[in-house]
Amino acid sequence: MTNNFERMIQLAEEFFATKNDPSQLTITEEVMEQLRSIHPATMGEVANEQGPIAWTIVIPTTRRIQEQFLNGEIGESELLELTLRTRERYLKYTSIYLCSALTLPEFRAKGLAKKLVCDSIREIQKEHPIDGLFVWAFSEEGKKLARNVSVLTTLPLFEYKEK
Numbered sequence: 001m002t003n004n005f006e007r008m009i010q011l012a013e014e015f016f017a018t019k020n021d022p023s024q025l026t027i028t029e030e031v032m033e034q035l036r037s038i039h040p041a042t043m044g045e046v047a048n049e050q051g052p053i054a055w056t057i058v059i060p061t062t063r064r065i066q067e068q069f070l071n072g073e074i075g076e077s078e079l080l081e082l083t084l085r086t087r088e089r090y091l092k093y094t095s096i097y098l099c100s101a102l103t104l105p106e107f108r109a110k111g112l113a114k115k116l117v118c119d120s121i122r123e124i125q126k127e128h129p130i131d132g133l134f135v136w137a138f139s140e141e142g143k144k145l146a147r148n149v150s151v152l153t154t155l156p157l158f159e160y161k162e163k
Contacts, residue, residue, distance in 0.1 A: 003051050025076040025099065027057070034084055035059065041123035044116030046107075054103040054112040058120045059083060060093035066134050069097065070160050076136070093128040096121055096155075098135040098146050117149050136160040 025031060035042040035057065044056040061083040068074045074082065079097060101113040124130060133155050137143040143159070150157035 025057075025080060027100075031080070034080060038083060038087065039124050039127070041120040044120050046112050046116065053107045054101075054116060056101045056113055056116040056120065057099040058117060058124070059097040059099050060124050060128055060130065061095055061097060062086060063094050063132070066095040066097070066132070066158070069136075070134060070158055072160070072162075093124070094130060095132045095134060096124060096130055098133055098149065101142065101145055113145055114148055114152070117145070118152050121149070121153050121155070130155065132156050132158060134158040134160065 032043065039060055042058055042060070044054075044058075045052050046054040059080060061079065065074070065079055065082050065086070068082070069076075069079050076097075076099065083093075098117060101117060103113050121130065121133075133146070133150055133153070135142070135146040135157065137146055137159060146157055146159070
């Protein structure tokens with residue numbers, strides 16, 4: 001029997017197909033360390049005795065990087081790379097990329113991902129003047145989650161639309 005961790009990894013690959021798209025982030029130990037170096041609240045998790053049942057990733061960044069992403073000039077990997085390179089210059093971030101939210105099927109529709117994302121945003125807001133969110137939604141559920149988070153945090157939401 002597969003544990004929750006293995007199921008989450010499989011779900012992420014099936015849903016996001018990151019192996020077929022180098023512009024997307026592939027979550028590795030190195031990427032997780034990079035995310036934590038930006039802010040400890042970039043990753044959220046709910047787990048039970050079998051392991052994780054919900055994961056979320058948000059990336060605080062600058063308005064300029066947000067605009068580059070929304071205009072299709074950069075992908076997720078470049079967003080992370082640019083954010084890491086500019087963190088010394090920009091002591092405060094103003095925008096958050098709603099990167100990823102995954103919940104095992106039997107735990108969906110319980111508000112777990114929404115709570116994790118909102119908690120992450122609130123933690124990041126303690127140190128950064130966040131005034132907007134942006135997303136590249138892969139599904140209707142992702143769009144709905146992003147819009148709900150926008151309403152709950154009272155932050156405007158900007159959506160990437162493929163051209």
